[in-house]
Amino acid sequence: MNPGMSPVALLLILAAAFAHAGWNLAAKRVPNGGALFVWLNATLSAVLLVPVVLLTATPSWDWVVPLVGSGLLHLTYFLLLQRGYATGDLSVVYPLARGTGPLLTVMLAVTVFGERPHPLGLVGAAAVVLGVLVIGSGGSSGGSRTAGVVYGLLTGAVITGYTLWDANTVNTVAIAPLVLITGSSVTEAVLLAPYALSRRASAVRMVRRHWRAVCVVGVLSPLAYVLVLFAMTLAPVSLVAPARELSIVVGGVLAWLVLGEPNPVRRLSGALIVLAGVAAIAVS
Template sequence: MSPFALVLVLSSAVAHASWNLLSKQAAKADGIVFIWLVAVASTVLWSPPALGYLILTGARLSWTGAGVIVASTALHLGYFLLLQRGYRHGDLSMVYPIARGTGPLLASLVAILFLGEHPGPVGITGILLVGTGVLLLGAARRPSRADLAGIGFGLATGLFIAGYTVWDKQVVSAFAVAPILLSYGGEFCRALALTPSALTARRRDLLLPVWREHRTRVLGAAVLVPLSYLLVLIAFTFSPVSVVAPVREIGVLVAVVLGGRLLAEGDLRRRLLAAAVIVGGVVTIALS
């Protein structure tokens, strides 16, 4: 992995863990309302950069490009809804590692089996270390009944992570859709798709209260969600999935610290010890 790609992916990991902290803090709010507010705010805030890109480059989005963005949106929508449900039941430092660990391992496996990527022995060792460390983090203590529900949603979330990771790599490479257009298009389509559910009679009355209580979290996530993934999409344009996806999981370390320090979730020492395995995996992959 090139130094530039490494900087992109590590920066993405920090941004990703940060917006997940915001999402966890808003977990008691209606999930669809919160996700819709974030998507709408993201669409508004990221319109100038997206329009600026189109004007400066003269790029045009084809019907094929629009279609693959819609498919990507469906995968991301499942991911966001399941993740928010997971945070209603489990700790940030429990759900996040399981979701983030399951996804990249499956994504790397698909990339190796079906996309013709062939990481060497060092790269494979790094991938396995990252996966082992993430799974150890998730099992750092005996889970409660609520944790079991969170773990279940975390595993389901991981399947969607694997799906959109592999698909979006093809969108920005094989279909040559610009990363910023994929990121912005995903936010716009997600807001559009959730509008009917968010504006039902039951949820309309929740919009203003959720916005008032979580306004800072909504706006923070609206900036960080597209930014974290845009950095990864840029790395995808010149780096393989089997390398980018596992290195991104350094965000697990950040999430564990945030969960332990800011949310008082406990087991910080044991979870950090397990997370140290991830650092070894990241270094190994970076040197492969």
């Protein structure tokens, strides 16, 4: 049986939750950000992180496949998420994406990686997924809700892919979390560069109008994920993946308070279920 959740891992996940909810709120407030917004964020992250990695690590050709693979998965995730935010509510897309991801991740971590978390941890993981789906069960109606559900589910599937890929990278391949997130950001920036450069005027306008959001996402997104990656080196991915959905509690409340999205009672009820699930994971 695998070890449970260590206090340090839980603290890392808690800090990541606030950073993650913060950058998702900033991204949602940029209308039709799309690929240009993703490129700006990835480029800023790469510019900030590359010098740190070069000063603290020696590059290796062995990094290429793991880092490029991670970058491709994260790029797909960001593009789907931005499209979802352009067509649906934060309170639908975000919880469905974050709920589907850990559900699939736990199943695959047990079947593929052979993890055997404590039964209480699995009960907690199930509670987290249930609470996330409760939070995301309302919101808009009609076409925007349908689009939000579709993009939320697709994004969740990609979250599963990058979570398992990155967990294997930091634990089995033994690439440092900071190196992984830096390589991923560089891959995203490079792959989107031709598209962005062909729309230079639009990119300049986006920077002028939404530079604060670009800075928030460019800093908080890699920060949130590198904290999760460190947590994955201290606890099983089958527990880390659902526990990090504490960000849903923060994001659901912010969607209500800041964006004025409806159904606060449903949000708070779902948040309590998520917190109960994380508590079960923490003591497992």
